[in-house]
Amino acid sequence: MPASALFAPLDIRSVTVRNRIWVAPMCQYSAEDRDGVPTDWHLVHLGSFATGGAGLVFTEATAVSPEGRIAPQDLGLWNDTQRDAFVRITAFIRSQGAVPGIQLAHAGRKASTFRPWESRRGTVPATEGGWPTVGPSALAFGDYATPRALTVEEIHELVAAFAAAARRAVDAGFAVLELHAAHGYLLHQFLSPLSNVRTDEYGGSLQNRARFLLETVRAVRSEIGEDLPLFVRFSATDWTEGGWNEEQTAVVAGWARDAGADVFDVSSGGNVAGARIPLGPLYQVPFASEVKSRAGVRVSAVGLITTPEEADDVIASGRADAVMMARELLRDPHFPLRAAHALGVDIDYWPPQYLRARWQ
Template structure:
């Protein structure tokens, strides 16, 4: 059996194989009639990836509070209407034999922006549906609006909001929650000395800058079922001199594991417009490998992992325990099934009975989860 197609068990959850759907924002909710509520687009988008054989389908960033959305069109998990809408999607993902995960997020100073394809970019003004953003310090991200620095009460509300969203995720039937502490969003903003200039207990040294993320993790772990895993997505480097780096990530990963995190989703960048990222196939894999080896925690690699043979090599070489796929799945939602054919193990991946003829084998039918 190939390494890519081997099962992986974290706590009481077993993933059929190690090719997983990375969170990918869709910016497609209706901010006027149903803010933050996923709908048919999300069902078809995520459902098609489950049909394609992914072992774990993780949603886009779901904001834990309205002001935590990147754009007014973002999905959320701050109320029961959203939880009920997610439950419909989770049920379909499960029916295809896949596990379902939700990424919980707060955009912080990068919130209240226009969608990427909007002809206008930057911050959305209040008269057009925007809001005042928050961050660790009153420092803007590039040309975006200057955020308000969170006070003690604001910090407590953030922690409580993540925990409340995790409770709703359990109600919706999700198997995994992932805390988004990467890509320049709020929890990453606290981690990085480039964006966190605080002088209180939530700033300064690594311990202070990590405090909010660790408090969020502890609050989520306290309400999330003990037999279900919690992932944390980290930007393992700011790609800016003097910023957050892989050595910081290794130390933080040890602390995350000690507090109940089960896997680090190792990405990078997003916190500073001055970043210089050496983008290329597998460009983030070396940092993932260092975190895995030096922190001794399970790690998923992500970032231009394009072909099955490449993904297989990442795992065989010990750089990661699983791979998250984004853009390759947008161009080919059947990537996991294609990988199973290429690696000569079609039985390792779920095939809907309607598609079994593509295997030229009598493979077992999909077994629904839950």
């Protein structure tokens, strides 16, 4: 059988990922008790990607504090009950040969919102279970509620919250951790001059705006030790003049690598309401490629990658080290198995229960 870059294993620290098709974090807003605890939905949702042949399976953005949830129904990892509920999920993912990963997050000024399929949009009022939001500065996202600017002491407390969540993640069986510094959530809010107008050591210069992220990377690395991979997800651009851009992303990626991060998951947008984003196949791959070449780091690419041939070419051409897939995997959780067939690759991790469907 011909070789395929897409199905080449990748070693990151002590972890070997069996291929380069990785499941991007996808919010499910399905912790219906609003307690941040994963349920049967999350087991089946994430487990289907593992049986479908993915190499690395990320959970959705998982909040490090109750106030960090995007919606009241988000997952969390601020207590041990949540940690313990994740164990059966990570165990099942591992049992299928995939690597379990978790994205740790705080939504900042984009927290406390209605779920996307609900009839109302924007901030959930306190009378319906919402809460006051925080951010680097008292600047609202679109018509969301205006956040309160965090104090320096509160920033330090959030760094500690990320580290504590990272420890719980390791104890729950996750083998890869990712910090969510993209899509307009709190770490991204600090990075962008459009959402961070602070005048202290966490605002102004690029180095100051990156300080919160870099402190978090160091704290998480110290907590999890040297064996496990640590990713950072960036939005490479705000798609708005004067905002965060790919040049700054590459610089901060280099700093984050030196602080202990290993791989950079490169997306875009989310920090400016109404930004005009030219969607199209592989539209974000050039950002990943630029960050990879400028910073000399490993990257994953994401964004409307929908065919085996597209995904394979992204890796074979050297534009990225892996592809993060989302919507295509929602349509077909067994995309990796189908991709191996399409590319003529003989893999040995078809579930035996599915072998009758392997080639016909």
